[in-house]
Amino acid sequence: MATIALLLATAIWGWSFVPVKEAMSHTTPLWFLALRFSIASLLFLPLAPRRARDWGQGLALGLFLFAGYAFQTWGLVYTTAQKSGLITGLSVVLVPPIAHLFGERTPLHTWAGMGVAAAGVTVLALGGGGPLGPASTGDFLTVLGAVSYALYLVLQGRWVGEGKWHRLLLPQFAAVGALSASGAAATGSVVLPVTGIVWRTAASTAVLASGVSFWLLLWAQRRLPTAYAALVLALEPAFAALFGWWLLGETLTGLQILGAGLILLGILWPNLAAAGAGPRDRW
Secondary structure, X not given: OHHHHHHHHHHHHHHHHHHHHHHOOOOOHHHHHHHHHHHHHHHOHHHOOOOHHHHHHHHXXXXXXXXXXXXXXXXXXXXXXXXXXHHHOOHHHHHHHHHHHOOOOOOHHHHHHHHHXXXXXXXXXXXXXXXXXXXXXXXXHHXXXXXXXXXXXXXXXHHHHHOOHHHHHHHHHHHHHHHHHHHHHHOOOOOOOOOHHHHHHHHHHHHHHHHHHHHHHHHHXXXXXXXXXXXXXXOHHHHHHHHHHHXXXXXXXXXXHHHHHHHHHHHHHHHHHOOOOOOOOOO
């Protein structure tokens, strides 16, 4: 069930690249993030934590989440929805080494699956021409976002088991919204009036890509090791490629389809390897 929850969250995130890419023609990255995460914060006001420690951890997570979204959304101004999703998937490569530095045990079969998934992401990102061709400024910004997401996943994986897992949602969303609004004001990138497509995209991504997906992510991370959770999240670029092709007409080559298959194999590998293990030995 935890794996299914992560797959659903990943599919929603993969879809979200499409409407956000379209919204970037009508607003600026920081102002859009300010609107999206302000709406998401309002949704989770009833779950506001009471302990200062919860607020501290949530705000710290919000810093890394803000960096990830800011770089990713900024990058979408210069690159395609498909390629943004594919490069963001590179964050999965960074999670196990970072988690290992924090003392989390990472079995050999998880490393093997990670290697296969990383190869798949690389083939997806580099295996085509046209809109998926040479690297650009947008690609570099998206790589910085992937690094921020990896750090976010590792820290969240360490903290979700220390209490009520949903306590971390409001602080991190509020941090992203406040930092984005401050950045938009400081750089003069506030766009008024807000157009209908921007409101619709901000609201839909706030509910689905922020509210539902992060709820599923935190719930699942309490039940799965960080390294394996990152493996499942590696499917995000495949979903991004699928929705980019379906909704925006961004094409995939045979090599990129192969890359998506390698990502799926990388996810299944640890699952199959652990199928016969006891509860204490799984993953």
